[in-house]
Amino acid sequence: MTDLAPAGKNGGKAPLLELARAAGAAAPPELEARGIGKRFGSLIALDDVSITVRPGTFHALLGENGAGKSTLVKCIMGYYQADRGQISVGGNPAIVRNPREAQALGIGMVYQHFTLVANMSVAENLVLCRAKLPFFVDWNREQENLVAFMARMPFQIDPTREVRSLAAGEKQKLEILKQLYLGSRIMILDEPTSVLTPGEADEVLGLLRAMTRKGEISVLMITHKFREVMSFADELTVLRRGRMGGKGRVSDLSTAQMAEMMVGRRAAASLRDPELRPPRRSASRNSRGYRQRRQGAPGAQRSLARRARRGDRRDRRRLGKRAGAARRGARGATRDRHRRSSHPRARSIRRRESR
Numbered sequence: 001m002t003d004l005a006p007a008g009k010n011g012g013k014a015p016l017l018e019l020a021r022a023a024g025a026a027a028p029p030e031l032e033a034r035g036i037g038k039r040f041g042s043l044i045a046l047d048d049v050s051i052t053v054r055p056g057t058f059h060a061l062l063g064e065n066g067a068g069k070s071t072l073v074k075c076i077m078g079y080y081q082a083d084r085g086q087i088s089v090g091g092n093p094a095i096v097r098n099p100r101e102a103q104a105l106g107i108g109m110v111y112q113h114f115t116l117v118a119n120m121s122v123a124e125n126l127v128l129c130r131a132k133l134p135f136f137v138d139w140n141r142e143q144e145n146l147v148a149f150m151a152r153m154p155f156q157i158d159p160t161r162e163v164r165s166l167a168a169g170e171k172q173k174l175e176i177l178k179q180l181y182l183g184s185r186i187m188i189l190d191e192p193t194s195v196l197t198p199g200e201a202d203e204v205l206g207l208l209r210a211m212t213r214k215g216e217i218s219v220l221m222i223t224h225k226f227r228e229v230m231s232f233a234d235e236l237t238v239l240r241r242g243r244m245g246g247k248g249r250v251s252d253l254s255t256a257q258m259a260e261m262m263v264g265r266r267a268a269a270s271l272r273d274p275e276l277r278p279p280r281r282s283a284s285r286n287s288r289g290y291r292q293r294r295q296g297a298p299g300a301q302r303s304l305a306r307r308a309r310r311g312d313r314r315d316r317r318r319l320g321k322r323a324g325a326a327r328r329g330a331r332g333a334t335r336d337r338h339r340r341s342s343h344p345r346a347r348s349i350r351r352r353e354s355r
Contacts (some may be wrong), residue, residue, distance in 0.1 A: 056212055116174060122166075122174060188222075230250060234247065
């Protein structure tokens with residue numbers, strides 16, 4: 001593992017590992033995925049993608065929707081098996097076949113949607129997330145252990161509270177506490193702020209940022225929000241259409257450069273310049289798709305008849321035929337429905353047809 005600390009916002013080196021050593025805690029291991037490739041049938045989801053999360057850093061995985069971010073972290077967590085490439089933890093090659101093996105290596109993941117049991121307490125959610133549990137749980141002992149655990153954490157939640165009574169920000173904190181309770185030193189966050197307000201997002205990410213500054217954990221965050229990357233991340237890796245779009249230190253990059261890595265230089269330039277943006281296409285009332293939708297809508301025959309009366313002379317015949325067809329189709333559908341029903345009118349229709 002390397003002892004080089006990431007650059008801070010002012011360009012200086014943040015003493016991440018030095019703080020960890022001063023506190024007597026071991027630094028989290030380095031996580032490296034090199035040359036990862038993954039294919040689903042004919043779809044190439046990842047093509048020669050590499051990422052390195054150095055110890056005690058806040059690393060952002062940036063990209064558009066469908067760029068392959070979630071596929072990459074699922075290969076790291078063992079949900080998917082990469083077709084090629086290698087994953088290393090602490091400089092040692094690792095074969096991760098499932099999330100439990102990833103957890104044994106100290107890698108945990110906080111998912112985009114909550115994985116909590118709403119009608120259970122905070123203590124029960126924490127205890128039940130362990131891989132191994134005794135047949136009978138000594139809750140008095142577990143409560144004592146949880147109180148001691150909460151005292152060491154940068155944020156606390158009352159273990160006796162029910163999860164259903166927690167706000168969204170508190171639930172996200174509880175998801176993070178679950179991974180810390182399991183001993184995760186490398187924490188993967190999948191869009192952690194999608195259900196949070198900006199204030200809650202800043203609070204949660206700020207607490208995680210403080211833990212990385214102390215060298216207690218490393219964070220790999222999937223996101224597409226430039227503000228969060230610029231405010232909290234040390235380094236970033238950008239994916240574009242399943243391939244490497246770029247990487248670097250956040251302090252050395254601007255949002256314009258990040259956008260170019262995400263969508264390409266030409267597309268990023270068109271987004272910055274209003275004159276180069278493609279015109280918005282609105283559904284014209286004369287378009288073919290609009291007419292097809294309107295013909296299948298209720299009252300279509302009346303609408304077409306009104307357009308025939310208002311239309312010019314050369315379109316009246318075409319629109320009149322279409323209105324008549326729609327009207328006949330509506331009558332036919334009503335007649336078929338009456339045939340199949342027990343409505344009194346159905347009997348009269350059947351009698352007329354039998355004559």
